[in-house]
Amino acid sequence: xxxxxxxxxxxxxxxxxxxxxxxxxxxxxxxxxxxxxxxxxxxxxxxxxxxxxxxxxxxxxxxxxxxxxxxxxxxxxxxxxxxxxxxxxxxxxxxxxxxxxxxxxxxxxxxxxxxx
Numbered sequence: 813x814x815x816x817x818x819x820x821x822x823x824x825x826x827x828x829x830x831x832x833x834x835x836x837x838x839x840x841x842x843x844x845x846x847x848x849x850x851x852x853x854x855x856x857x858x859x860x861x862x863x864x865x866x867x868x869x870x871x872x873x874x875x876x877x878x879x880x881x882x883x884x885x886x887x888x889x890x891x892x893x894x895x896x897x898x899x900x901x902x903x904x905x906x907x908x909x910x911x912x913x914x915x916x917x918x919x920x921x922x923x924x925x926x927x928x
Contacts, residue, residue, distance in 0.1 A: 819886045825861040825897050834899050841923045845906045848919040849899040860885055860898040868904050884916045893925045
């Protein structure tokens with residue numbers, strides 16, 4: 813982990829077969845407006861990808877949504893247990909920073925991966 817709290821390349825799930833595996837075999841945690849897919853990765857860090865449904869607005873809206881999600885994860889990542897691959901899926905209509913924070917916190921709390 814960086815001292816600056818940056819979201820680095822090594823913290824991203826990038827390969828399409830890993831993403832497919834997460835969608836297929838990952839534990840699904842759902843709340844209204846978002847889902848979290850979770851799988852252990854046997855690493856000393858978490859990796860995450862951000863996904864949106866196909867009908868999520870235009871490119872500007874999709875990019876803004878992913879930027880918001882990355883920032884929420886960056887702020888919370890030090891409070892999470894390590895060793896998981898995750899996909900954070902957000903549905904349209906939840907593009908406020910505070911809403912996104914509460915959604916992500918609810919999902920990781922339901923998943924049981926918050927540090928004590």
